[in-house]
Amino acid sequence: MSLSVGIDIGSTTVKVVVMDDGVITMKHYERHFSQVRQKTAEMLRLARGAIGERAFTVAISGSAGFGVAKAAGLPFIQEVFATGEAVRHSGEAIDIVIELGGEDAKILFLTGGLEERMNGTCAGGTGAFIDQMATLLDVTTDELDQLSLRAQRLYPIASRCGVFAKSDIQPLLNQGAAKEDIAASIFQAVVDQTITGLAQGRRIEGKIAFLGGPLHFFKGLQKRFVETLHLSPENALFPDLGQYSVAIGSAVFSEQSAEQLTFDELLTRVEDTANEVHSARYLEPLFADEDDYEAFVERHRRATVPERAIESYEGNAYLGIDCGSTTTKVVLISQQAELLYQYYGSNRGNPVDIIKEQLQQVWRLCGGRVNIRASVCTGYGEELIKNAFGIDAGIVETMAHFKAARFFCPNVDFILDIGGQDIKCFQVKNDSIDSIMLNEACSSGCGSFIETFARSMGYEIAEFSQKGIFSQYPVDLGSRCTVFMNSSVKQAQKEGAGVEDISAGLSMSVVKNAIYKVIRAHSADELGEHIVVQGGTFYNDAVLRSFEKEIGRDVIRPTIAGLMGAYGAALYGRELELAETATMRPDQLAAFTHTSKAAQCGLCTNHCNLTVNTFSGNRRFISGNKCERPLGVGKAKELPNLYAYKMDRIRNLKSTPGRRGRIGIPLGLAMFENLPFWHAFFEELGIETVLSDVSSTELYGKGRYTIPSDTACYPAKLMHGHIESLFEKGVDTIFYPCLTYNFDEHKGDNHYNCPVVAYYAELMRANITKLQTVRFLYPYFGLHRPKDFEKKAYQYFKGYYTDLTQREVSAAAKKAYAAYYAWQDDLKAEGARAIAYARANGLQMVVLAGRPYHIDPEINHGIDRLLSSFGIVVLTEDAVADLVEPQKVNVLNQWTYHARLYNAAKYCTMHDDTELVQLVSFGCGIDAITTDEVRAILERGGKLYTQLKIDEINNLGAVKIRIRSLLGAVEERRRRAKRRDA
Template identity: 75%
Template sequence: MRLSVGIDIGSTTVKVVVMDGETILFKHYERHFSQVRQKTAEVLRKARAVLDGHTFTVALSGSAGFGLSKAAGIEFIQEVFATGKAVQLFDPQIDVVIELGGEDAKILFLTGGVEERMNGTCAGGTGAFIDQMATLLNVTPEDLDVLASHSEKLYPIASRCGVFAKSDIQPLLNQGARKEDLAASIFQAVVDQTITGLAQGRAIKGKVAFLGGPLYFFKELQKQFAKTLNLSKENAIFPELGQFSVAMGTAVYAPESGNQETIGSLLQKIEKAPVDTSSSNYLEPLFSGEDDYEAFVSRHQKAAVPVVPIEGYEGDAYLGIDCGSTTTKVVLISENDDILYEYYSSNQGNPVVIIKEQLLKIRSLCGNRITIRSSVVTGYGEELIQSAFQVDAGIVETMAHFKAARHFNPQVDFILDIGGQDIKCFKVKNDSIDSIMLNEACSSGCGSFIETFAKSMGYGIADFSQRGLFSQYPVDLGSRCTVFMNSSVKQAQKDGAGVEDISAGLSMSVVKNAIYKVIRAHNPDELGQNIVVQGGTFLNDAVLRSFEREIGRNVVRPNIAGLMGAYGAALYGKGLHLKESTLLSTEELNAFTHTAKSVNCGLCTNHCSLTVNLFSDGKKYISGNKCERPLGYKNKEKLPNIYEYKLNRLKELSEQSKEGPRGKIGIPLGLNMIENLPFWHTFLTELGFEVVVSPVSTLDIYAKGRYTIPSDTVCYPAKLIHGHIEWLLEQGIDTIFYPCLTYNFDEKKGDNHFNCPVVAYYPELLRSNIGKLKEMDFLYPYFGLHREKDFIKKAAAYFGERYPHITKTEVKKAAEKSYALYHQWHEDVKAEGLKMLRYAKEHDLQTVVLAGRPYHVDPEINHGIDKLLNSLGLVVISEDCVSDLVEPQKVNVLNQWTYHARLYNAAKYVATHDDIELVQLVSFGCGIDAITTDEVRSILESHDKLYTQLKIDEINNLGAVKIRLRSLLGAMEERRAVKQQKGEHPERNRDFYGTR
């Protein structure tokens, strides 16, 4: 026999294969839980029966194998080359290899130029991602596959990392979405991440081999890859030994190394390999000793709510429920605000079941002695729980936490709440919330961050956190996201750091992320003097100590830090002074049933994916809607909305196409072509073309073009334009017009009037990445609309060359008409905006300037946030409605972008008007908006106005958006109440944050 051994040590697993030529004699696959050397040696011992008495060749591969290879002196082969060798065993005719591992993902193109594409530091779309999502659904990974096989529909789920996905899945769970549908959606997210994030515009076609553990174990994932890539059974190759592919390729390579080993010599090399401990940086221990820790604990025990045994209490009680992102909290308080009953646990992916159990238990404990006078719910699942159990009221969670914090410290001026995957920071001024900051999509500063690592190292969260308290050498892990941190933790382990050191380091990292990424504080004084911290994460003493150390001052942590939302809800309910609660009785709870089904709404062109929750009393709760129509509200007055006005005008213009003697010409409705459509549609129509405009964006249009997107980090509006081009091509349009525009129209508001680089030059990228554009007439000239005479001259030359019958006179007339219509269009928008402002004033309504880019009017980009604002009782206008009503705003940066200048002016206008607030829309991936957000915030806060930012991308998660907007309204109402007390605005007294 000519034996060879291939060892593949990936990010999460060890695979060992023993081969005799092309015959496999032994194979084993096992998780290593970061115990790389021990687990590798353990697996090799299992191969003794095959290897004893023989010499063999051996090689190592894998992302976690290089260090061991170097230390043990074993030949290493890069895993891509190992995969290539394995593919030759499966099928020499394979064109593309897709391999998914624990944290690694790669595509290997073998035909048409060999090329390999790998994920960088993000583990989105890998086995680790799937494991995280299974945990979130409270099922095993194996169960996830079974659930997906019974799905009926797909939800859009982000796959860039587990954090984004949790933010999408949790609201769906809380709204009653079926786990079967969510499981299939998770697999589809993995497929989408592979296609858009890894392929980056290169077509996946021909015979495709799917390798790696996830693609072997999850049959539904296999089906969705084949379906999405439109692969036949002959072209979708799922090898029976796909999870061993790298190990097999490594074994095939091993004879080339020339080395000979025995099982004894190989084990000795692995077990005796030196450990490199040179690169770790250590921090100061959290506590100097037991006495220091005891003093710390004693100080924090003073902020406590008394607990009264419910069995001995008689009288009125008030119920608070916090249905959070990952946990459910319930509190029942007495007339004296003491706690009679408390509950804190994971919602296990089904909060309705948990709450029913808790309500039955509370009703049983209360008996006839205790009367529940009010019930209030807060958190992600607020509306579902309120509908299901007839809870008296709902309160936005930010206001619930504020009420609870004031109970412990009436002088509180800063509240920091860190939950499972949310961070909420409130600055308090004049006894009301002055500003609100929430983490956008990253949970690296949250409890789930530590929990993820605890589980990966085989510990429960409580035990893992406790171990960090007395670490003498906490590892400095910096402030990074969960995925980036994986490599830091692994390196620390290689350097000899223990579990205690990593636990302490992670606690410190959580704090740094919260302070420097969410709060973005420059010094501790920015946080305030009277700080209350809360949320389940702060029950971790290591996190609390790290926070106090980092800011250099003591804070208040209530003993119910994890229950503050529920406690604040109960306090709010007590203040309602209700005579009787509508909460379901014991009999009604026993008869309570809940079912959920998924449907697509057909009442308008949004075609929202709805989840319809049906309850035993015949009532239903519908979620997933972008407007009020599925809810059945009739005769409700429609509030003014400039986004809707603009969109309808664009649709009307798009439909005005008429036959032209010079043929058809297509325009993609995206990016700057949305605002400039009036100009270009008129111009081309006047030149004798029939203008065909792509329709308003949808997810289907996005899907048409995602295969040609070369960058996963570019903003969603740019990604969408690929689909619009594909749509035009499908219509048989053989001429598409999409010019490059370095400059925008000069509105005289800033230092210059550039378009951003993506907007200005995206046609160049499209030409390079959409192959069909090279085969037809794709017109992408460089024009400047800011100089009318120069434009006429250039356009006459450009079109005259391509269409000899077009004269300069024709171009001049067409241009003059186009400029006139463009300017009139914008005057109409401003006039409509003023009309809406007057309406708001006449009807005593609050107005929000929903500020962003012109293309945010696209409903696929804004996800119906404008309609959501309307549903909250707000009039909606845009930044261009008011940007001309003030003198140009002076800012601290070079003000050279047209759209930015509008934002700054709009902020200046809002800052000087009491009944108007500003909400800024920002697209993920928009680098230059990092400048605008700070400047807009500065302008508003200098006039004591609130700043609210909403980051949006291709994922539609209005749950988190609604919480933020209701938080804004709650803060506005708190301020208004203070002003009313001072007699400044006695006419306004509307409760925005509580819903009855």
């Protein structure tokens, strides 16, 4: 009889299995909290009784197991192969294995060609992601699972990356969405990530075994997989020992080893490795010694705000509330800006309850002595809190932070605020905000990452941060996205780095991410002389010291660094000069109630997912809307909106039945611009054009299973759904040409299409097997050369429509070119009308600059309508690009769409009433060039640069902050100019 031991040391847990002649006699599963080798030795001791004095074979697996195996001289098996061994040992006829671990996810295809796919350096869609989301909701993982089983609806949550998902979830929490629905949506995001990120175009079908801890413990996750993949009970296997699969496979694999050990020999080897410390990359310690640290602390104590006991104060007061992404802050200040009351705490997933408690406390402390004259709210939850409690005013958080920083340092020229999920950087010139830099749609490099990582290692954030202060060997984790840092942290753990070293390394990484990824500073001089840092993350002395060391100069951290948004809001309240606040009084608060429910708006084709909040007195606040219509104010006056105009014209293109049949055209990528050309061309040839449905989340889901790469931009991924839509319409011919060149507009050095737009047909042909059942036409044409096009079009289409003549094709081509240029002329004329309307009515204009396909409502997520709701006339880059001379830029200007961006940026610098906001799709590598060039053009012309990165994320909370920040900065400049002129 053979005795074997399998050890699976994953990113978050250790599993040990003992098998006697193939039968499991002992198993154990525990989290290691980054004490990898110590926990492994501890768990082996638990196995002594099952092993006894017999010799046995052993093998180790898991993402954190390689270092232990190497140091102990033990056999190692890669976890995917260990899973395969476990499946074979089970004897089940399994087609596919899906296994989710703490930070690892993998799919093993066993039928139809053996293939394994595993996540890379990103931990999105794994157990660690679920842990982070539970922390965000302030529930245990078990409670998260129970909540998900009571869900009534699903919200679309970005599935590609954990921090992207948090950017969707946090606004839902602040808007009052039900935790049950959010919990189920989190599990759906994990499912989506598995399908798109791991399967990458290969169908998940047949008998599927779901393994790993998350899939064993979370019934809600099991439910989402079964429903999404439409699995029958026979085809969805959730083994009782699923969480031990890798350990079982390791034990089975070990039987091939010639070496046998006794228990004492194995334990000695593992214990010896626990004392080894050898990390390849160390950084300089943050402090030389305790005296150095004390001097640092004393210096930062000086930036303080005067405080006064509220019990002894009589007079006017001003309330400031900052309902942030993860925390709630409340301050009450006196007429002299003294701090009378302060609160800083977690939202606990329900900011309304927190604010109610705080308002009751403030009123109790005020008694009859203190007169609250004004209350002001800022932060993610601003609108919800204003509507819930009758708060007097709101202020965008960037302006609130600016007011607070200027109070501490009147000559401040740079402000850096690192919050739970946001990094905000403000350059200040001439006593007003000159430029605003914010992290994009992800929260990489922010405080929430350090907090969730601390908890994953079994520490509270304060204790974890304190450990890093005196680390002698901080680990160099680089300045990459914080989710990618997980792999660096795991590597450091393998090499024996302690908690202190990882804590210090993470603090340094957060700082580097802010400086080099958000600010993009080349030197400290770019930041200025007088720098104020704020936000709860800077309470962490290790982060603050890392920042000072990285830029080589001292900065100011106010003692109320985490309260600066609330303090700035209170200062703004003092400026309002109200006689008395309208904020709810104690008797109203005692009767206050709040419920929320999900709904879907049907007033337009956007079908916004709404959260309807109902407060006491039957008051309602609706969030999630992209326009004003569901708020009951009727249809707002329609302002000129070139995005809506272009999309309506696309929708109104009608085709008639033709003598040569039908041809399907996917409404995506280049077709948003070239459709008028092809529509006229095929109509003239007697071929009816059938368009795919307009993009939607549902359409995206239909084609998700054929997407081969998760790094492609969202507009490209949508093309797979458009092809599915055409199949549903029953067309037998589908057309999407490959166009290396665009029309030559003589604006740049060349006129290429980007590679994705130009050649995505090739990728679809190779990955969408259904295209083999129809005629898929993807010819290579050059529309920039009309005569050549006529010849090549005839040669190509003659092969499919044998009765075609050269004359017919030439006539059709001429009509197509005429239709295209007429379309472009009409767009420019509409742009001129919109500009004239804005100036006649004194309205602000914004050029919402991007690509032609950004008019797709599913891609822009209604940002154009959001701008309109602020009373802004929305223009497009192609409507104004011809109004200036072609721009000379610092890069090779060879892309048609980009040349328009540069011209549009120049146009905005020439007009005080026009600003530019650039839309950028995640996954667009070329935009790494355009964003810098557009920024440079605008800043040379004295304009602010605002960039909105968009993807599957469709919550506009962060977008609103950016737009309001831009408008606030513009208004501040205008006020300054008026004061100067006066």
